[in-house]
Amino acid sequence: MGTKQPVSVLVVIHTVDGQVLLIERADKPGYWQSVTGSREGSEALLETARREVLEETGLDADQHVLSDWQLHNRYEIYPHWRHRYPAGVTHNDEYVFGLQLDKPQPVQLAPGEHTAQxxxxxxxxxxxxxxxSNAAAIRLLPSRLGLV
Incomplete structure (x- = not known):
């Protein structure tokens, strides 16, 4: 069994006009997602979000607008990923953030983690x-940006 914490962030990277960056998982081709990742040690969730954005896309969140959307999701961990967590862990607590960019930018994907963007x-x-939960967060984007 693994040691991954069942506390994670979901970071929706988007532009001011509602375009969203999606990245494809290397371990599950066809699985598209926003940036996600588990907390390490006792880091603050905002730091987890910054670290995961940098690791997975090469983007420096401090150069853009990173915001805590004050959303929390609790969901059952897919069985094929439970081996990453301590024995008996079946659920994850996910906290949602947004990273706003002025326009789409090229990204550098983490080798072995993502294959396309x-x-x-x-x-x-x-x-x-x-x-x-990723789809639900993205569907909130128009109201967060005042597009509706």
């Missing part, structure tokens, strides 16, 4: 992601 309008991004 794409910028999509929020509607297409919400329809493509595999995670229900």
């Amino acid at each position: 794409q910028w999509l309008p929020w509607q297409q991004a919400a329809a493509l992601v595999f995670s229900p």
Whole structure:
């Protein structure tokens, strides 16, 4: 069994006009998502978000607008990923953040973790992601940006 903490962040990287960056998982081709990752040690969740954005995309969150969306999701960990957590852990607590960029930017994907990236309008991004909590967060984007 693994040692991964069942506390994670979801960071929706988006532009001011509602385009969303999606990245494809290397271990599950066809699984598209926003940036995600587990807390390490006792780091603050904002630091987890900054670290994961940098590790997975090469973007420096301090150069953009990183915000805590004050959303918390609790979900059952997919069985094929439970081996990463301590024995008996079946649920994860996920905290949602947004990273706003002025316009789409190229990213450097983490080797071995992600294989492809794409910028999509929020509607297409919400329809493509595999995670229900990721889709729900993306669907909040228009109201957060004042697009509705």
